[in-house]
Structure formats: C-alpha cells, structure tokens
Amino acid sequence: MADKEAGGSDSGPRAYTLSEECALSFLSETAPASAYSSPARSLGDTGITPLSPSHVVNDADSNVSEQQTFLVVVAVDFGTTSSGYAYSFTKEPECIHVMRRWEGGDPGVSNQKTPTTILLTPERKFHSFGYAARDFYHDLDPNEAKQWLYLEKFKMKLHTTGDLTMDTDLMAANGKKVKALEIFAYALQYFKEQALKELSDQAGSDFENSDVRWVITVPAIWKQPAKQFMRQAAYQVSVGVGGSKMAMVVAVPPLASASVFQAGLASPENSEQLIIALEPEAASIYCRKLRLHQMIELSSKAVVNGYSSSDTVGAGFAQAKEHVRRNRQSRTFLVENVIGEIWSELEEGDKYVVVDSGGGTVDLTVHQIRLPEGHLKELYKATGGPYGSLGVDYEFEKLLCRIFGEDFIEQFRMKRPAAWVDLMIAFESRKRAAAPDRTNPLNITLPFSFIDYYKKFRGHSVEHALRKSNVDFVKWSSQGMLRMSPDAMNALFKPTIDSIIEHLRDLFQKPEVSTVKFLFLVGGFAEAPLLQQAVQAAFGDKCRIIVPQDVGLTILKGAVLFGLDPAVIKVRRSPLTYGVGVLNRYVEGKHPPEKLLVKDGTRWCTDVFDKFISADQSVALGELVKRSYTPAKPSQLVIIINIYSSEHDDVSFITDPGVKKCGTLRLDLTGTSGTAVPPRREIQTLMQFGDTEIKATAIDIATSKSVKVGIDFLNY
Secondary structure, eight states: OHHHHTTOGGGOOOEEEOBSTTHHHHHTTOSOGGGOOOHHHHHOOBOEEEEEEEEEEEOHHHHHHTOOOOSEEEEEEEOSSEEEEEEEETTOTTEEEEOOOOSOOBTTBOOSSEESEEEEOTTSOEEEETHHHHHHHHHSOHHHHTTSEEEESTTHHHHHOTTOOTTOEEEOTTSOEEEHHHHHHHHHHHHHHHHHHHHHHHHTSOOOGGGEEEEEEEOTTSOHHHHHHHHHHHHOEESSOSGGGOOOEEOOOTTSOGGGGGGSSSOGGGGGGEEEEEHHHHHHHHHTTOOGGGEEEOSTTOOBTTBOHHHIIIIIHHHHHHHHHHTGGGOEEEOOSSOOHHHHTOOTTOEEEEEEEOSSOEEEEEEEEETTTTEEEEEEEEEEESOSTHHHHHHHHHHHHHHHOHHHHHHHHHHOHHHHHHHHHHHHHHHTTOOTTOOSOEEEEOOHHHHHHHHHHHSSOHHHHHHHHTOTTEEEETTTEEEEOHHHHHHHHHHHHHHHHHHHHHHHTSGGGTTEEEEEEESGGGGOHHHHHHHHHHHTTTSEEEEETTGGGHHHHHHHHHHHOGGGEEEEEOSSEEEEEEEEEOOTTTSOGGGEEEETTEEEEEEEEEEEEOTTOEEETTEEEEEEEEESSTTOOEEEEEEEEESOSOOOBTTSTTOEEEEEEEEEOTTOTTSOOOSSOOEEEEEEOSSSSOEEEEEETTTTEEEEEEOOSSOO
C-alpha cells in the first residue's frame, strides 16, 4: 500500500511529489467525493518520498569547463525604438566593433542604431527592417500602403501582455494582426544576417554561425515569459534568407535534429550559444571600465572633464556628444583591461544604482562590488516600469487629440498610416532638441496629407482647429508647422520623468539602497537634458550621478563584455518563488479540510507547494538546489515531477492565486528492470538558478538515466 511503501506510518511527516502515471490505482480507495476540489487530483498524482533534505551545490567550476568556445561574441541590443549590434573577437576582447553605419537617418537624430521598424509585404513576407523599412513605407502610395504591414515599437507588447503565449498577436499600422513570434524572429534573423555578412567581409571568407556566441538584451523588469519568448524567437527557422527573400517562419520542434536549426541564432540542443542579457546588468559591466574622459558627472560634488555642474546639463553634454560623433568613423571602441578611475574608488561592499532609461521601459538595478575580482552582486531585485521615452510620444498624441479631436487622430492613423509615421519622425527630432534652458520655440512639420485630410474630415482648416482648441502654447506657423513653446515641450516630458523620479525615490527608501555611492544613468533616454536635470536635482546630494559618453551604446558594449565573460555577474535575485507540488501527511487544524485525501487509513494533504527557492532570494551563479526522492511504489517506472512558480514568497499550495505550472520533469525508467535497484530507489532532482534561464534535472541514481527541462512559461 502507498503509505507502507513510502516507509511506513511511523516515519513521521514526509513530502511526496506529484506524478501522473499510477492515477487509477492510487485514487481507487480515497476520501469522499466532497474532498475532490483539488485540480491536482484530477491529474491522478502518485507520491514520491524525499530521501534527503535539500542542499545547495555550487557547480560553477564544472559549468565553466563544459562551455563551448567561440571565435566571436555578437550582441544584439533589441530596443523598443532603436536596435543595433556590436561584436568582439574572443582573441581581441579589448576591441568592441559597433555595426556598420546604417543607411538613412533623420536630421538631428543620431543613427548609431537603426529604428526598430519592420515591413512585411501584402503577402506577409519579410521585406525590410530599420530605416529601409521606414523609408520604403513612406514612399508607398497611400492606398498601396494600406496593404503593407508596417510595425514599430512592438517590443513593448512583451512587457504589457499579461498572458503572453507563442500565439500572441501584434497589430500592424494598417490594423491587421500578425504573430508576434514571427515578427521577433524576422528581426533577429535580420541582425544575424547583417552581422555574419560583416564578419565574413572582415575575414575574407564565409563566417559560420557556429563560431558565434549570440547575446540578446532584454529589460530586467520583464517577466519570465517575455524573456523566454525572446529566446524562442531566436530559435525560429526562416526558410530562405536575405532581403525580401526571407519567407515564412517555421516553429522549431523541441526534439528535431540539429540540422533543422541552421537559420536560427541557436538551437534548443545548443542553448549555450545564446545568452539573454539583462540590459542594466550589461550597462553595469561596461561602466566598470569607464575612464574619466568617457563620462560626464552631473552631481555637484565634483568637476569632471572641465564641466561644472551648471555646464554639464545641456551644453556640456552636447559637446561630449559632438566629440564622440567626430570619432565615430572608426566604429571600434577600445576597452582597456583595467578598472576605470571611478570604479577604483569603490571598495568591497560598496553599492551603486544603474538607471537604464530606454524607449519603452526604465529598469533600476542595485549592484554591490565583490573584490578582489570586482564581480557584481545584485543587491535588490530589478524594479522599474513603462517610463521610457515613448511616454513623451503618448503625451504628444494626447495633445494632438486635444487640438484636432480623438476621432480624427484615430481615423488619420488608420487611413494614412505612412503620413502618421512621418509626423512622429518630425516630432522625434524636435523632442531631442528639448532642454531646460531652451528659449526659442520648436517647430514640428505637419505632413501635407494631415492638413488636407483634416480639412476634408472637419470642413475647416488646421489653423482654425488650433484657434478653437484654446491651447495657447501651440501656435500655427504659415510654413505648415506646429510651433511649440519650450514650456509646452517640457510639459510633454513631465509625466514620464515624474514617474522615473518617484520610482527612484521609492527605491532610495529601501534599506539596501540607502548608502549608494554612484548612480549611472544609461540608455537612449538618458541623453535627454530634461531627464538629466531632474535626476541631478533630486539625487545629486545623495550620490554621484554619472552619464557615460555615447550613452546610447552603453548597453550594447556591455552586452559584448558579458558574452565574453558571463560569470562576471556572480549573484542575482530570483524574480520568482519556485517549487514542486507535493503531498504531506495531513495535520488536523493546520491543513484545510478540502485538501484532505485518505488512502488505506492514512490521511494526506494534497497540493502542497514544496519550495525550492523564494522570490528575491540571493542566488549564486551556477548554484544548484538538489533533493533526493524515492518512488512511493517500487514498481513505478515513470516519474513525473511538476514544477510551479509564483511572484509571491508566502505560497502554501499550488492552488494559491498566482501560482503557475512552469515545467514538468518526466523520467521514464522503462527498460531498466534488469538493473540492480535498491529497495528505496533514489531519484535526484536538481534545479539550477543564477542564470537568466533556469534549468531542472531529474536523475535515477541506479541507472544514471536523466531528463532535463528548461522552465517553460509560455506553454502551460
């Protein structure tokens, strides 16, 4: 019987993991039907008893020895508004090469990267990416443009979608839906081709994908499903590649042969070829190398590069950007194999904050220095929110709705999508010219089709709409432009910047963050003088505020360094609580009556969440949590262990709100009957934490049979 096979009733409380294979025999003599509210019972789960308590094994050294060697590391910074790649040869790690200059661009807008825009033909085939996609779409006849699928700023969908799956849709500018996985796969495939072509041109012969370690950056505040989604997109296979020849995307079957995956960046069988890097961590790694001439200090505590605190915001930063721009032709950045001057001031245990302010999100992470190697420990779990520069765009759209009417703006976006893109490009250029001390107005050109369509839609002119709206700070220029006062532009920034400052204030209230020495402001939005001034005013007296020069490339360069040495981040905070569903001996008064299950006179509590690791717990890189179990029935040949996760720490049952199944370990021991097996067969279960991905393994000690699984947040 189950209780005797598990070791007898005298052995005290035990935990039993849930398994499916012996359902009928296990549930044939159970408690009355009223006790069957548990979803776990409907699966028919049998028990496995622990042989040993959980313990941690630091397996970092063995992990490193198994690592594949690569000739080059290519990092892709897949941003909300702009994207790019950089690379470094492993034999020359001090040289980081940024991608070739992109064709196209806008007046007043740096084109270190290319816009994250993608264009599909009316037949839904890949056509182009970046400036090429945007410019081609712009040149299409308005009626023809309605048939093409143009997508921009689509990365935010992964952050805002609560129930993200492999089938999640995106909406193109013309209102048509397309699979998100397909779009992300096309974009990553595009960068793969661009990078391999550049590497092949440098090498003088074809460069093989197998020689490349890929690094893709994602926001640290992304939930686990979004991070996994990006990895799955990189595994996708495109049939036919190169320009408009890139055709449909084929989903990768998990057990297909490796030869199928030639078009993906990596494959599930060779997952180590692809690293998912957290954006603020990448920035943090690069900031370690900063020399004095590579940064600007905003705080009033010191003068750096000859700029006083009053000079730094605006004029000083513009001079620094111009200096970088003049030296950008080489596209190669030397990263000295030393610790930068700022970093050398940090001592063991010192803390600093990285504020990664991008197009879509703002990520805040707190790191602590570990000497002598200068490794990094994540001190407080990543926080942040959707406070990127897109928030300024949304405020501009709200202003347009206020002046011209929400009904017109919605109609114009749908009927003239290419012209809407033109209008937002014009705004982007003016947005970047906003500064605290600006006195002259900013002019935003309205596309002719906007003026014409408005007159047909309303029966009066754009100028009339402005007069009627009572929006005093926006005037009409006879040159066909909206003329905004500097205060009006600054007001568009205010809600987004206020959200960032408020979030930072909350962070600085935490005990772990109270003694921070530095605040590094990085990401594309960090170039905005208005954001710099706000951060300086709020926190300049608490810590030293540093902005790296060429701040928009900080994450990209740091991601390359991370790919060269992934072990530099030694300790992370687990974003979730992980555990398995188990059975425990039922304790009257402690366990709820609805969880009672009776078998041969033994009372069990079902659905117990047996915790492996807690949310926000420190986890060392390569750390393993290991437990040993034995099947409740010696004859049981299929062991199934279901893995669950939750954002909460105080989880008691797998049926608690927010608990989600995220993995299944199925260990098939059929065909091992001839093997000498001890009476209490040991099944070792291991979970490996600390990487941006989490892996679980079950091993039958007697036969060495094992099964591995990556935690899966998209398919359960």
